[in-house]
Amino acid sequence: MTHLMTVLVLQVAVLTLAAQGMGFFFEKKLRQPRVLGELAAGMIVGPYALGRIHIAFLHQPLFPVFPGETMHVTPELYAVAVLASIILLFLSGLETDLPTFLRFSGVGSAVGLSGVVVSFLFGNLITVLLVPSVTSMMDPAALFLGTLSTATSVGITARILSERRRMSSPEGVTILAAAVLDDVIGIVLIAIVVAIGRLGGGGIDWGRIGVVAAKAFGFWIVATAAGIAFAPRLVRGLKRLHSVDVIVGTSFGLALLLAGLAETVGLAMIIGAYVTGLALSHTDVADEIRERMHGLYHYLVPLFFAVMGMMVDFAAVARVFVFGLIFSAVAIAGKLVGCGLPALAFGFNRRGALRIGAGMLPRGEVTLIVAGIGLSAGIIGPELFGVSVMTLLVGSIVAPPALIAAFRGGSGYRNADDKADAAQSTEVHLDLPTVSAADFIRARIIEAFRSEEFFVNRVDINSPIYRIRQDEKSITLVQRGSDISLVTAPENEQLVRLILVEEIVELKELFEGLQRFGDPGELGGSLLDGLLGDDE
């Protein structure tokens, strides 16, 4: 037992250090997504590279190869990776923007649904056509590769769109809405495919597949509906305890509970975690949970990607390298065609359709989670696992430049005046004389909202954008230089104005107080006077 734990701790240590180092290197030096660095770290230190070197004091390699097994990872280390994947999907659910999806559900559903269907078919068919051991579209391996072609990781798209201020463009909101549906269908698809995979290969038993699908949809719908109905009440109850830690801890506990329950009914754990996040996403504590869980996320999730990287068998990938490239290209084509075509039917021109297709290209964690589940269940072997990792790599490298190029040029909408962004919102501006005055007022405004019992969270650590929430009320505060603007629904405008007025009143008092204070230069002088006081 002690030896097992020693090995585990050393494995976690090496993977953490490698993942953090390589993640940093890829992000800052190569300007590539962090996740690619974390994957590469796992490949380098894993059992197919440095990890197989014998370590004398351990009397074994740090990451040994287990002959006869498809996964060369100890159950203990895999458990850590599973926990990380639960955290990852819980936070993905929490970040889901349900209102945006509902507002643009028409075009979003069409784009999302068609994207999933076309990508699935493309992925599935190319596997049947090119992999000799796969002969039917219902072969679990074909179903798995089809499923992992559907996953979209909209995080990269969202970051690029927000940097270019195109987030609220018709294409931007369509991509965001479509990505929600894409996630939801993708996750249910995983549930079905995992369950089919567990039924084992052999003949197609439509009856059993029907039961599995009904169970997956049933669990999904019941858990989501119950979660969305119950979460606000639960949060209200927990808020009476006046401890955000208890709220966050309980939410995480529930995510684990639902993950376990999902597994016991034969579905994947991540579904339970995602549903819990989704249910909590429209409560006012969602950002607070996300922020507090972020620490755990930041340290554990790179470990998950590194463990996935560890499983890449270079020899196996070399055998299927050409297929991997073809599969990656087909997966990109599936998204471009599947998401772009329906956009044409919803008033977008070809440029707009291309933008939407490109926005849905990035792949991420879900691709790997699906692949990991497939590998651990023995549905796919190391070759096809390698293909999954290649798809993720190619997609992640191609998507950002493709998206940036697609967003050059004019409107992507046939009728430029008919903006899809019909969101009703109102903006209140405050133009301060200097940036430091704006910094000061911003801090005061945030404090004022907190004293009104709002939850205030910084959206991005690198820029002063805050989300201010209480029940259904949501306000976004953005500071650009000396300008502060607050964007919210029209019904909250009075509140925003009154809070700003009260802060201006306080500021006025502060200025008057400072004037009575005397000459700041004189005060500074008297403070400096004693700085190098004579000790002698």
Next chain:
Amino acid sequence: MNLRKALTVDDVIPEVSAVTVEGIIREMVAFLDGRGKLRDAQAALQSVLEREKKMSTGVGHGVAIPHGKTDTVDELVTCVGRSAQGVDFAGPDGERVHILVMTISPANRTGPHIQFISEIARLLKEGDRRRAYLAAEDAAGMYRALLQ
């Protein structure tokens, strides 16, 4: 927030008789004190007068929301009133104020204090509501006009 919980029909003053801003504030604070809602009427009065001195609480359209913060109340205390004659609160549109909303909230306790004022302001944005409030026959009518 639940306005009916914070404001009842007993918190309505059908006619505020004072003719100056300070007089109105004194009269409304005295009303709250008379209803046993204040531990220290003088401190409450001081907080509202000081806030008014810093910047007028007249918000236009004949509405003013004199308010203050003091440690001598434990929760939001409020009342609404009507002045037939009207008072010059030096609001943004220069209109005389006929509709008055007063709140006194705890200085060092979090709670939906400004949200209460903003909710009332949102309701009073509607011209029909303001007219119905001013035309109501009694406190019950004013209360109905304001919150319905």
